[in-house]
Amino acid sequence: xxxxxxxxxxxxxxxxxxxxxxxxxxxxxxxxxxxxxxxxxxxxxxxxxxxxxxxxxxxxxxxxxxxxxxxxxxxxxxxxxxxxxxxxxxxxxxxxxxxxxxxxxxxxxxxxxxxxxx
Amino acid sequence: xxxxxxxxxxxxxxxxxxxxxxxxxxxxxxxxxxxxxxxxxxxxxxxxxxxxxxxxxxxxxxxxxxxxxxxxxxxxxxxxxxxxxxxxxxxxxxxxxxxxxxxxxxxxxxxxxx
Numbered sequence: 001x002x003x004x005x006x007x008x009x010x011x012x013x014x015x016x017x018x019x020x021x022x023x024x025x026x027x028x029x030x031x032x033x034x035x036x037x038x039x040x041x042x043x044x045x046x047x048x049x050x051x052x053x054x055x056x057x058x059x060x061x062x063x064x065x066x067x068x069x070x071x072x073x074x075x076x077x078x079x080x081x082x083x084x085x086x087x088x089x090x091x092x093x094x095x096x097x098x099x100x101x102x103x104x105x106x107x108x109x110x111x112x113x114x115x116x117x118x
Numbered sequence: 119x120x121x122x123x124x125x126x127x128x129x130x131x132x133x134x135x136x137x138x139x140x141x142x143x144x145x146x147x148x149x150x151x152x153x154x155x156x157x158x159x160x161x162x163x164x165x166x167x168x169x170x171x172x173x174x175x176x177x178x179x180x181x182x183x184x185x186x187x188x189x190x191x192x193x194x195x196x197x198x199x200x201x202x203x204x205x206x207x208x209x210x211x212x213x214x215x216x217x218x219x220x221x222x223x224x225x226x227x228x229x230x231x232x
Contacts, residue, residue, distance in 0.1 A: 033219055045209065045223035091161065095219040105174060106151075106219060108161040 003027060004094050006109035013082050014117050021077040021112045023092030029053075031097040034068065034075045035106070039089040051075060082116045089113050120144070122224035124210050130230045136198040139227045142191055143212030151221060152185055152195050153209040161209075167193065168215075200231045 005024045013019045025034065036048040049059065051068050059066050063080045079086055089111040096104045123142040131137055143150045151166040165175040170187045178185070182201070187193040197204055207228050211221040 035220070037223075043207065043228075044225050045211075047220055047222065050220050104219070105163050105166060106221060110160045 002109070003107040004092050004109035006090075006092055006112050008112045009110070010113045010115070012115045012117065015084060016081050017116075018078060018080050019082050019114065019116075021079075021090050021092075021114065023075045023077065023109060025073050025075065025092070025094045027073075027094060027096055029096045033095040035093040035095070036066065036075075036077050037091040037093065037108075039091065039111070041088070045091070048077075079114075082114075084116050084118050087114060087116045122210055122212055122222055124208075124224035124227050126227060127225060128228045128230075130232065131200055132232050133201055134199045135231075136196065137200045137204075137229060137231075139195040139208050139210075139229070141193045141195070141210030141224060143193070143210070144222055145191065147212035147214050147222075148190075149213045149215065149219075149221075150187060150193050151211040151213070152193070153211065154206045155209060155226070156206045164195070197229075200229075202231045205229055205231050 003026050007022055011019060032053045034051045038046045038048055049066055056068050056070055058068060065078045067076045075092060091111045092109045094107045122144055125140045129137060148169050149166060152164040154162045154164055162177055164177045165185045166173050167187045170190060182199060183197055185195045195208060207226045209226045210224045213219055213221045
């Protein structure tokens, strides 16, 4: 079973529209970390945000906002007033607590291709 | 500060040849990860190291793949012999334990095996 599900394979919007990218995760750990990465056409993966499981406060950074809801195991990403430069593949990822002084691995979703048309 | 550095950026080789991909992590990072990205399988973790020691290599596809990290500033991923199905983009990433797995990715190596 996939630990991170991004049900939306592709989304197309027109510039200035708001768009929400969905992410649902699965874990039995009580301590875990959630991430969003952006992969623009240039191909490099760019870190956007990390969220800890014990902090459900939503976060806003400019036009970006994230909604973390443990009750539904979701960590959704909203872009307000989208721009052409937002066109990219967006990945949601989960890291579980490996315990002790070690890191677990990152589990990535399959990604959502966002296309913003002018 | 320099980010994660990977070389080469592009590699085209013929089936059966040996391929070596290189990675220099961000200075001071104690974790290094190798990923492979394809359309069919998405982003797959191949192997990761902690303080130069392999921690989990369960994602390495088969014995043709091997990875080493001889020191904190250098890692290699080797494919021998290469096959067309190995064609993919290979990413290296590094992170710090205290950053809760916030990984920084290199630009990737696009490998084409003919």
